[in-house]
Amino acid sequence: MANDNTGLPGKKIFFIHPSAFVQNNIITELIQQEYEVYAVKDEVKLQKLLRTYPDSIVFASIDEALPADKWEGWIRSVMEDEASKTVSIGILSNTNNEEARRFYLNTIKVSCGFTSVKMDKNRVVAVMADMLKMTGAKGRRKHLRADTRGETGITINVPYDGGFINGGIRDISVVGLSCVFEQDPELEKNSLFPDIQIKLQSVLLKTEGIVFGFRMDGSDKVYVFVFTPKTDPAVHVKIRSYIQKNLQSRIDAELK
Numbered sequence: 001m002a003n004d005n006t007g008l009p010g011k012k013i014f015f016i017h018p019s020a021f022v023q024n025n026i027i028t029e030l031i032q033q034e035y036e037v038y039a040v041k042d043e044v045k046l047q048k049l050l051r052t053y054p055d056s057i058v059f060a061s062i063d064e065a066l067p068a069d070k071w072e073g074w075i076r077s078v079m080e081d082e083a084s085k086t087v088s089i090g091i092l093s094n095t096n097n098e099e100a101r102r103f104y105l106n107t108i109k110v111s112c113g114f115t116s117v118k119m120d121k122n123r124v125v126a127v128m129a130d131m132l133k134m135t136g137a138k139g140r141r142k143h144l145r146a147d148t149r150g151e152t153g154i155t156i157n158v159p160y161d162g163g164f165i166n167g168g169i170r171d172i173s174v175v176g177l178s179c180v181f182e183q184d185p186e187l188e189k190n191s192l193f194p195d196i197q198i199k200l201q202s203v204l205l206k207t208e209g210i211v212f213g214f215r216m217d218g219s220d221k222v223y224v225f226v227f228t229p230k231t232d233p234a235v236h237v238k239i240r241s242y243i244q245k246n247l248q249s250r251i252d253a254e255l256k
Contacts, residue, residue, distance in 0.1 A: 011137045015040065040251075210225065
């Protein structure tokens with residue numbers, strides 16, 4: 001599809017052992033702000049993965065899963081490992097313990113702050129979004145994109161010439177998608193289609209799109225659709241949620 005993700009790539013943001021509050025409120029909201037967010041519940045596997053993604057950001061929920069000394073040891077080991085020492089680490093806590101705050105900020109010197117999640121949800125999200133902005137977490141990309149090749153149940157249905165044409169989606173973002181139709185309908189550039197149906201596995205969406213163009217990928221003619229401003233914001237929410245699930249599944253496979 002049209003490349004709106006040129007230049008400096010974004011960073012992966014890992015939440016290790018997130019609490020239910022962080023999972024259901026903070027992570028969910030950051031996803032809607034187009035951050036590339038993952039939840040991980042195995043610190044040993046994550047540490048290995050961080051050697052592959054040394055520019056990542058990690059937020060550790062230090063009141064969950066591990067005792068305080070184990071958290072300290074794990075964070076120190078990530079920061080001291082030559083292969084992961086460039087990882088940025090932030091601390092999340094259910095309390096606002098000043099001793100713990102000083103320890104992580106002044107002694108261990110984590111680079112992404114100490115955030116109390118006891119604050120109002122919106123305030124926590126705002127604080128973290130500001131932190132992520134300062135760290136350049138999005139790079140120059142504007143929107144997350146999911147590569148859906150090989151996925152089942154990811155389809156597009158376009159009303160055309162009194163009937164419908166069906167195709168498989170190759171990638172998708174909130175800006176648009178690329179797809180290949182079962183039979184080439186020879187769509188013209190800038191053609192407007194007001195009732196496009198998109199199926200993202202169990203989620204069915206309706207939107208309006210314009211043919212941005214096409215490209216050849218071997219023998220496949222790949223069409224690119226750009227969504228119009230008339231697209232319901234609720235559609236964007238569902239697309240972002242799907243993208244996060246798609247990306248999370250790929251990270252889960254790497255963690256195994």
